Amino acid sequence: MAKFPQNEFQITWRPFQLNPDASKTPVNKMQMYNEKFGAARIAAMLPRMQQTFANIGIEYSMGGDTGNTLTSHRLIQWAGSIGLDKQDKLMEALFRSYFAEEKYLGDPQVLLSAVTEAGLDAEEGKRIIDDEALWNAEVREDIAKYAKGVSGVPYFIFNSKLALSGGQPPEVFEDAIEEISSRAR
Numbered sequence: 001m002a003k004f005p006q007n008e009f010q011i012t013w014r015p016f017q018l019n020p021d022a023s024k025t026p027v028n029k030m031q032m033y034n035e036k037f038g039a040a041r042i043a044a045m046l047p048r049m050q051q052t053f054a055n056i057g058i059e060y061s062m063g064g065d066t067g068n069t070l071t072s073h074r075l076i077q078w079a080g081s082i083g084l085d086k087q088d089k090l091m092e093a094l095f096r097s098y099f100a101e102e103k104y105l106g107d108p109q110v111l112l113s114a115v116t117e118a119g120l121d122a123e124e125g126k127r128i129i130d131d132e133a134l135w136n137a138e139v140r141e142d143i144a145k146y147a148k149g150v151s152g153v154p155y156f157i158f159n160s161k162l163a164l165s166g167g168q169p170p171e172v173f174e175d176a177i178e179e180i181s182s183r184a185r
Helices: 029-037 039-054 070-082 084-100 108-117 122-130 136-146 170-184
Strands: 155-158 162-165
Touching (some): 070 084, 070 108, 070 136, 108 122, 162 170
Antiparallel strands (some): 155 162
16 A cells, blocks of 8 residues: 555455354364365465464464454454554454464454554453443444455455455555556546
């Protein structure tokens, strides 16, 4: 984005669950990935993922547990209602917790810590974590509206006109931004 100072960027995080039926109890992340994708595919992916994260100064790990992420999506939706900057800070805290610190995003303490780190109201965050009805309808509505045709993450939509799926090198994003910018002229 720094390469395009003439452009104004607004990032909105939308909910999408790769596995909406995932367990609400922790499941070993590496075991789940091996079962889902196969050990050979994971072994081939891991070095590439570690290098991608290392390029931005993060030590990537597939350790720890995984499970249902609906509560984190409800918190993300709430944070977005307060401000996209707060939502982005919450996403960064959640991503770091999960991908670098091997923390389980179904753990209420991990979620509350991310809420606090993002500068959001801890009391309201705890209320949302504890009450599964809060922000659930909004998440379901966004999933229905934005997740059609999405089968993997990350998934990027530019100006509701151009979509990119999967991890992409920076040049692909630059090309997409240039294309969208040229259409706007």
